[in-house]
Amino acid sequence: MKIAVYAVRYKGKWNLRLSVDIRVDMTWWLRQGKDQGNAVERWVLLGDELPLSWGVSLCGRFRGLAEMERWGDRQWWAYILSQLKNELVLESSNGERILSGGVENICIWDRQQGWISRTKHGNEGRETIGTVRSIQNRKLATGVDGLDMEGLTGQANELTHLLAGRQLLVPEAEALLAEAAPDLEHTWRSAAQLAYLQGRLSFAAGLAPAPRARWSAARRHELRCNRCGSGKVHRTSCASCGRKACAYCETCLTLGRSRECSLLLRGTAKPAMPRTAEAALAENLDRWGLSPAQRAAAEVALSFLAAPPRRVRKCSRPEGQWQRARELFRRSMRVRQELGAAAAHGSTLAGYKQSSPRSGECAWGVAGRQLPDSAFERFLLWAVTGAGKTEMMFPLLQHVLERGGTALVATPRRDVVLELAPRLAVAFPQVSMVTLYGGSAERWQRGQLTLATTHQLLRYRQAFDLVVIDEIDAFPYHNDPMLAFATQAVCKQEGKFIFLSATPPRPLQKEAARGQLPHAKVPVRFHRHPLPVPIRLGTASVHHWLQKDQLPASFIQHLYISIQRGAQVFLFVTRISHIQGLVKLLIRQLPDIPIAGTSSQDEERTAKVRLFRATEIRVLVTTTILERGVTVPRSDVYILDADSSLFDEASLVQMAGRAGRSKDDPCGNVIFISPQWTSGQKRAIKQIKRMNALARKKGYLKLTKH
Template sequence: MRVAVYAIGHEGKWRIRRSLDLRVDVLWWGQRFCATPGSARMVLLSAATALSSAVRLEQRFEPRTEMSGWDPRKWGLWFRERMEEEAGRGMNGDAALGGQALFGGSGEVLHSGTGVWMWDFRQAMPEQVLRLLERPAGPGQAAGALAELGGMSDALVERVSGRSLLAAEVDALLQEMAPGLAGAWHSAAQLASLQGRLALDAGLADAGPRRGGGLLRMGRPRLPRCRRCGSEATGRTPCAACGRADCAYCEACLALGRSRACSLLLRSAARDPAVRAAAGPSTAAVRGRWGLSAAQGDAACAALGFLAEPPRRGSAAPGGRADRPLAPARHARFLLWAVTGAGKTEMIFPLLGAILERGGRVLVATPRRDVVLELAPRLAKAFPDTRIVTLYGGSDERWREGDLTLATTHQLMRFYQAFDLVVIDELDAFPYHNDPMLAYAAEHACKPDGKFVYLSATPPRPLQKEAARGRLPHAKVPVRFHGHPLPVPKRIALKSIEQCLRQPMLLKRLSSHLSLSLERGAQIFLFVSRIRHIDPLVAILRRMLGGVCIEGTSSEDPFRAEKVTRFRRREIRLLVTTTILERGVTVPRSDVFIADADSSLFDEASLVQMAGRAGRSAEDPAGRVVFASPQWTISQKRAVNQIKSMNRIARKNGYL
């Protein structure tokens, strides 16, 4: 995208501005300065400069006292020098224009047949400005005076409030939600930008100075960062919009549209400060209203107390500009550490209700689409009078406005300072875990003085340490709804599955334990670390456990959903699988076996999650969990200790 670039000066103070519709800026500054005492000038530098170059010029601008005495020629020479500096850095999208299209042989700055002009607001409007105002509106622009554009500007800001959208996404939103604005919103956006209600930026931001890294990183080139997801932009491609053969773009968030150095990104923060929950109700009242157990009620009340606390000192003021540095402020956080099967969804109902009742907006983010679809009807039932929007890849509600938004974590990149409360479900799960891009998106989706609640049965170790040291407010729910202790894993020594497949007799010890579970009528999850082990292991176990229906599944299995359904119906008694079923699957009367439990692919969290498939039903709360491996690793020890610790806390608090 190309934009106009101009300088605006008042009482000797100069700024560089850029515009999607220069006519709007002329009318805006003319209305502001023509009747204002003191000197004020507007100088057009370029009618069409690549957005990326215009943004950098504005950000790096250093005003000089002598600029008030410059004529158009001096301004033109200054602009050419800046463009040549950009070309020298190898970052300028239109550097070649610096000595050609922008400048005539006499040194006069030209562009598309029009020269640089200067308007002293104490004098009559120059001829070039009059011609500009008489010219028909260009692509994406709308005709009319500021008063007429004001209504369009209000409508646009209302539609994009709390959003972070590329220009193509704005087009799609308006086509669906405000067809009257579609195709002519650039003028309205420019007016909103001048009013400070909308930030118009390039999709990528400069890398800025390098901090730390030592000598080993000194030779590594700095890369621009994506303003939408915070990732370094490593991609390069020819671009017709700016003319570069190697226009930078972000590969990390490419699935949501190409964020380029020259693409326009609109961001508009919600203007109201974040709402707080009312002073905490009693545990008995919370339990009674929402039907929670004692452990759930205690945890929910602790979280409600956190939501009622005032913003921390140093929290950014609401409605801040969207062109501030990329690193978001750290929000106040609360951890709900609930064992698998504790009913985390029911526990957040009081939290959502406390914010919604005070007119706030809430976001519940979860890593997987299937969880979004499973939670949506439960939330609709709990909050029947609330506007609920569900967002995931392919959702037909992506531009709807909701008081309660339920979304996969990738969808958070389309929001900007929109929510009073952000709830991150399954904090430790793929893809959220260890993905700075999604953490960045989540931080930016929350209002500066809003709050975060994390839900997890297996928080990452750093969060566990923060909680243990008292640095992270938290509540533990150490017991399931049925009030029985968690099954504690037992260990059996077993050679690696790789070796057992070569010598099937080594599996006899495992098969004897499997037989015990089958005899007691249990469904069996048998987790393995490698997809390639599934089929040969299924074949061997079918021979050893004759007459038992045994199947295998993985992420590569097109019949995975069908097999899980048959497993729930007890048509399949033993299911060999990978960690794709470590979460979100509840099968009554289940036992869990983990082969190669010492594998580096199974960390503490993964082992606890897999063990959590057992003992979830009130009819069979003491399911068996077996770790089968040649070695007893630190991850296995930590998983067992975490489960035992939760049982001790539950017993101490009288929850069992």
């Protein structure tokens, strides 16, 4: 879109301002009470219809100079041309067309002289033409004098309230208003402009040049998305701002196009939840019926929540950290390219295909660790698979909600949102709750408790006192620092993060081990039996089996045992292309047993998982798509090619975690089948054994023999 830009000298200081309704600014600066009017010394309209990105650039570069007080329209015009030099080069001859009207657009008002005559024309009336035209162009019925400032103040209050804790592009804001305040839907510009002047709303461009640190070799015109943080942009000619090369973000396209010239409205942060010193936290826990291990961990997490914020962060604006985040982003992209395509359980964000949680860099850990000045306070709840982490979340949410705070539970998967929503509604019947996922009808509602999938978070900004990130290692953002970073923006300055995971990314594990990350471990499942420890079976690779058209005898023997004991068999493979061949070989070997294969590309996946749960399928060959979230009683788990680089420690632990989930069959079998004995397999087994040892030491295990 296009926007008006003006400079104002107020109480001896120059400022540059943007405007979506110049009438409001003229009333604010020039026609308000005597005191205000007297304090404004000079007011200069630089352009009434500049591409928004140029207006934002002008503001970013503006430095007031003493001689500006004496500048006439020509000096201001020359100033604009010099400041927009780089932008105009990109547009070649088109730039002049965009700045049509040129020096004529500049209107100067002075406290002593009023509208300053332009010597060339010598006609006093002429100088306001630019402004008058601007008003007419926008088809606004009333002029400067017709503004009802009292009514507008009310509307600005309403808008400020609705946009608090939000960051929205104009179409999103209009959709919100259509639902929440229909009378504002078409007149929001005036209200927004007043709120902007009052400092209760800020304007940003959808995309803006990434700030360049001294040490960075970043190119000059590198852009990043102010909403999602991605640097993946595409340029097209744009009807909205008239430029030939207006860029938009490819990453968050599913939420509507974020352009260089899109106006991003950023509301104020919501006030922080009041914190009081309190001791009696333990009784809060009673109502949730937690096991001793769950309770112990929840108590540690609660004291983390109740502690006063460590200190006020120096950097209140997360933008200050983009530089570092961008560098991490590049690095992770490189790692991803090196890894190539992997088995699919991909992100739903356009432009980001499969990002499997294995390359070394973890956005959450690094962003927090290496930016101590602005790091949010984080807590890791490390609960083994089947520990019942949802139940542990309840007392933490209760703590915040009871104190009038706002809480967000973010989860990478829509099915988890749908499954969790009714449980939360039952746990907190008095609390207003909003459930957000792609296509959710509650998109513009607000509640004290918000349950959302990942990219719904991009519409919030400094909105929550508590942000719970479920399955942090499974987030599409896992290897994407920029997006992880954008997600961090949803937390209030004094808010806190809780990460839930059965398999935290290594950087977080290391931080926890070093004592840099407060954490609690839940080393035992809710049924209080130890985790099944994988055993290893050395065979050739699956590829080799398929070539030979034969399954190894040792593998078959184990399979027979599983089938005979009545277990449901998960067979995890690395490649979708292996599934069909393997199913064929298995059917030949076990002709009486119902066997099926499924993957991310299988439309009947949900149905097959249901049949598997109902024991109508006994052996299910699958990829990591089912490594988490699927709980089937009485399961045995076989991980084929367990030495593959496509299975890292976390995936191996997650897949192993499918076994022994029910209390009727708490010790299922887990078998790693591979030609090589790799460090990934060793670490996974070590992690499982360590958790069992911890559970034993703490006395959490049931005293039965396994």
